Amino acid sequence: MSRPDDSAERSAEAGNDFRSYYGQPIIKEPTWKVPDVPAYLYLGGLAGASSSMAVLAELTGRTHLNRTGRVAAAVGSTASVVALIHDLGRPARFLNMLRVFKPTSPLSVGSWIIAPFSSLTAAAAASEITGRLPLIGRLTSISASVLAPAMTTYTAVLLSDTAVPGWHEVYRELPFVFAGSAVSSAGAVGMLATPRGEAAPARRMALAGSALELAASHRMEQRAGVIGEVYREGRSGKVVRAAKVLTCVGAGAALLARRSRVAAIGAGLCLTAASAATRYGIFEAGRVSARDPKYTVVPQRERLANEGAASG
Incomplete structure (x- = not known):
């Protein structure tokens, strides 16, 4: 029986031996713009996890953390919606995506997640800030939290549903990476904007999210085979490594944040930067994989070989 490491080694060897006729890309590189789409990926995840944090804080009587979560x-x-609309070019294109609901389209489903979620969180935050209509604020906050898990991960599904190898080949792990990054970023905001006496849940979120993100990222790169190169090499590799270092430093500071406001601020800043870097690094890795035909052809050949061996 072959080990996962053996499969990764065979994939790497196949990638080293690959040659194309002209070296031209087989698929079209995504036309999504920077910083619009990386910001959209980061802000959506932050919003979803912050909504969950707000509801949990309200249930446990932490008023400051509840306000932080609602506003965040x-x-x-x-x-996130603004960044998406800016990338699309004009608001009408976003509104057109809401004309029809297609359960088979991650983009359509995502549009129908982000639109009501944004409206509900805006109402909850307005109630919290003004002090008016507290019952409406509570109901809209709870309603938004129902959509929060989907809000934190649907962008991962959106990316992995494309033909871009750097995203599609890691479709199993990518939602867990995004979920961990989102929870970590919400915890970071909670530590930055909430008094230490109420920030314990935010610290726990930061630590749990960091652990999930690091574990899922490690698993993703291990299982990716030759695709893992785009997460280790070049500019995208540098950004991904920087995100991991910032996550480790931020998690370490979060362990000290209970007794030190300076540590809480340091943890919050590091984890915020780490989450943004994770989203940008993954976005850039996908674009790199689309440019090189090796990352499209080698995984396909490997799958065909495995299917042939299984049927034989």
């Missing part, structure tokens, strides 16, 4: 969810989701 509203600002994050609204800014």
Whole structure:
């Protein structure tokens, strides 16, 4: 029986031996713009996890953390929509995506997640800030939290549903990476904007999210075979490594944040930067994989070989 490491080694060897006739890309590189789409990926995840944090804080009587979560969810989701619309070019294109609901299309489903979520979090934050209509604020906050898990991970499904090898080949792990990054970023905001006496849940979120993100990222790169190169080499590799270092430093500081406001601020800043870097690194790795025909052909050949061996 072959080990996963053996499969990764065979994939790497196949990648080293690959030659194309002209070296031209087989698939078209995504036309999504920087920083619009990386910001959209980061802000949406932050908003979703912050919404969950707000509801849990309200249930446990942490008023400051509840306010932080509501405001972060509203600002994050609204800014996420703005970034998406800016990438699309005009608001009408976003509105057109809401004309029809297609369960088989991650883009359609995502549009129907982000639109009501943004409206609900905006209403919850407005109630929290003004002090008016508290019942409406509570109901909209709870309603938004129902959509929060999907909000944190649907962008991972959106990326992995494309033909881009750097995203499609890691479709199993990518939602877990995004979920961990989102939870970590929400915990970071909670530590930055909430008094230490109420920030314990935010610290736990930061630590749990960091652990999930690091574990899922490690698994993703191990299982990716030759595709793993785009997460280790070049500019995208440098950004991904920087994100991991910042995550480790931020998690370490979070362990000290209970007794030190300076540590809490340091942890919050490191984990915020790490989450943004994770999204940008993954986005850039996908674009790199689309440019090189090796990353399209070698995994396909490997799958065909495995299917042939299984049927034989």
